[in-house]
Amino acid sequence: AxxxxxxxxxxxxxxxxxxxxxxxxxxxxxxxxxxxxxxxRVVLGELGGDLTVIEVTVPDQIPPRAVMDLGLPTGAVLVRITRAGDVLVPRGDTVVQAGDRVLAVTALDVEPGVKAALCEVPG
Structure with missing residues (x-):
């Protein structure tokens, strides 16, 4: 839990x-x-699971969206957003914007889904 x-x-x-x-x-x-x-990218196998930490920079063409609207896969948690030198701890209503550097802890098998949620234009 x-x-x-x-x-x-x-x-x-x-x-x-x-x-x-x-x-x-x-x-x-x-x-x-x-x-x-x-x-x-850091693999965290010693912590009891196949977890990884990734940092993704949100591309310029991505529109602003709240974390709760990103469609992140189960097994992923956003833990930090760095924006213009400021560090934010993301919550559901935090808006992710182009240029943000997002740090996420994710299960290895859903890492591609996290990158897609942050880097692909929603369809």
Whole structure:
């Protein structure tokens, strides 16, 4: 289960639910990225799954859209948007714009779908 507040992690564990803390995950990613980054992609197999971190720059021809309207595949979470030097933590109503650099944690098998959601003009 995705844990939004790290303080709730023990509650999930007590209920027998394997928690995934995005906060803890990102802390580990930041600590390891400098050593493991290859082409803006880090594979996170040591964290218990086939996850990857990708950074995508939204192309100029993409119209602005809210995160909730991107149609991201299950198994993907946007964790940071960098826009004109500012860092945003995306929520459902956050608008993704051309030129944004978007950092996502995603299952390896849905990585192409994440890139498509961010880089292809909606049909």
């Amino acid at each position: 995705r844990v939004n507040d790290p303080r709730n992690e023990r509650t999930f564990e007590a209920l027998g639910i394997r928690p995934v803390s995005v906060t803890r995950l990102m802390s580990q990613i930041i600590a390891n990225t400098a050593e493991a980054a290859v082409d803006n």
